[in-house]
Amino acid sequence: MKYKEIRVSIPKDFAEEFSAYLDEWQVAGYYEILFDREEPRKPEEEIISDNTPIRVYLAEEDVQSEAKIWIYLQTVAPEDSFAESRWIETKEYEEAYKEFYKPFSVGVFWVVPTWEKEDWENNKRSEEKGSVPVYINPGLAFGTGHHETTRLVLSRLGSIDLKGKTVADIGAGSGILSVAVARLEASKIIAVDIDPNAVRSSAFNRDENGISDQVLVVEEGGFDHPKIRSEKFDLCVANITFAVLKANMEKIASLHTDHFLFSGVITERKDEFLELLASQVGGKSVYETSWNGWELIEWTRKVL
Structure with a gap:
């Protein structure tokens, strides 16, 4: 099967609206190119660039969505947006990132690509023994583990006693954080x-790690999901952008948990986010750390 890959560069002010339209048009898949890098920002460099790169994938027969994308870009930012397209085979997309995705350690975890699982287990170096392996194939979903926000959460999870606990992972992406939590028993x-590609990816990675579907339940939805709204959790993890967290603050406040891990908030919006948590959720921050302009906030409150 062939897919049309459209490489889009759009002013960041329109990126969220554009993503919403992609959801509405039900394209085969898309993802933003974030900051999957290890070197720190330069002093003068913004955490979010003026333009947001987005990769969009369309089914071979989906000609309408491609036309809508071009019309949208020409309407909102004819001078500042850019797009180019090409045909790719399914396997070409699935294999492309493998060249660059290698095992790496973060906190108590070693994140290992699923296609290197057997080799990694048979040839562990001394420093890898005793670590907690997390086998991941990111596929179309966001969540290789390289991004600062994911690394921040992984680093903190190893310091929290999760044995026998219940956890909600909202915005699971590839399922990397959920798998890590399951690995911590x-x-x-x-x-x-909300992305069906992410749901499929999370379920695949759950199975690759030998985790029961009774222990790790993967479903499509967000803060409104019935299980998220009704069940009680010892911890809620949300690695989601500030804009989405802000828009769902009332729903966050209604969750049945007194313990949160938030990531995806840039340093420039940290104070605003803390004020929102204090005024709408209640409680206090008990741990904060940052990396390359991204924040991790651990928040607790009394049980509602």
Whole structure:
């Protein structure tokens, strides 16, 4: 099967609206190119560039969505946006990132590509023994583990006693955080994402790690998902952008948990986010750290 890959560069002010339209048009898949890098920002460099690169994938027969994308770009930012397209085979996309995705350590974890699982287990170096392996194939979903926000959460998870605990992972992406939580012996994890590609990716990675679907439940949805709204959790993890967190603050406040891990908030919006948590959710920050302009905030409150 062939896919049309459209490489889009759009002013960041329109990126969220553009993504919403892609969801509405039900394209085969898309993802933003974030900051999957290890070197720190230069002093004068902005954490979010003026333009946001987005990769969009369309089914071979989907000609309408391609036309809508070009019309949208020409309407909102004819001078500042850019797009180019090419045909790719399914395997070409699935194999492209493998060249650059190698095992790496973060906190107590070693994140290992699923296609290197057997070799990694048979040839562990001394420093890898005793670590917690997390086998991941990111596929179309966001969540290789390289991004600062994901690394921040992984680093903190190893310091929290999750054995026998229940956890919600909202915006699960590839499922990397849910799998990591399961590896720390949580008794039940509900992982949700609004992107069906992410749901498939999370379920695949769950199975690759030998985790029961009774322990790690993966379903499509967000803060409104019935299980997220009704069940009680010892911890809620949300690695989601500030804009989405802000828009769902009332729903966050209504969750049945007193313990949160938030990531995806840039340093420039940290104070605003903390004020929103204090005024709408209640409680206090108990741990904060940052990396390359991204924040991790651990928040607790009394049980509602």
